[in-house]
Amino acid sequence: MMRKLEKRSLSANPDCNHLERLFRYFDENGDGKISPTELQSCASAVGSELSAEEAAVVVGSSDSDGDGLLGFDDFVRLMEGDGEEDLREAFGMYAMDGCDFITAKSLKRMLSRLGESKTTRECKGMISVYDLNGDGVLSFEEFRIMMR
Numbered sequence: 330m331m332r333k334l335e336k337r338s339l340s341a342n343p344d345c346n347h348l349e350r351l352f353r354y355f356d357e358n359g360d361g362k363i364s365p366t367e368l369q370s371c372a373s374a375v376g377s378e379l380s381a382e383e384a385a386v387v388v389g390s391s392d393s394d395g396d397g398l399l400g401f402d403d404f405v406r407l408m409e410g411d412g413e414e415d416l417r418e419a420f421g422m423y424a425m426d427g428c429d430f431i432t433a434k435s436l437k438r439m440l441s442r443l444g445e446s447k448t449t450r451e452c453k454g455m456i457s458v459y460d461l462n463g464d465g466v467l468s469f470e471e472f473r474i475m476m477r
Contacts, residue, residue, distance in 0.1 A: 352404050362398035364388070385443050387476070390419035420472045430466040431456065 355363045355371045365384035372379035379387075388399055391407045399407065407415075425435040433452040440447050447455070456467055459475040467475070 348405055348408055349401070351408070352401055355404070362396070362400055363404060364398050368399070382440055382443055382445055383476070386419045386422070389422075390415035416473055416476060417469065419476070420469050423467075423472070430468050431472060432466050436467075 357367050365388045369379050369384040391403045423431045423439045436452040459471050
């Protein structure tokens, strides 16, 4: 009941109407949820590149009920940029071992958990794209830039 009231009040907001249309566009199969694959597909359709791993991280860090999919409320929070905490959580998943940065080794380990097999050399290459200070690892700020 409360959820229906929240949705009604959200619908009265013109920005939210835009988000509802966008959500329906991203929800290619019409199940009321956005999967990492749907997110990746739509990002590609609007000219943005989002790897399967990045899409999984975005969805995983914004998924409030743990089903691996974005509901409408999750999508609204993601689109409104209320994701600092989510980004930090996602960063922590990749950083591992209590480090304050992402190494090629920790990236390889996390990608492996997501079903993506990469060599350490490939992971170093991925990191180098966003490694702004050239230290060979990704800080949280570099990770934030990568995810935006």
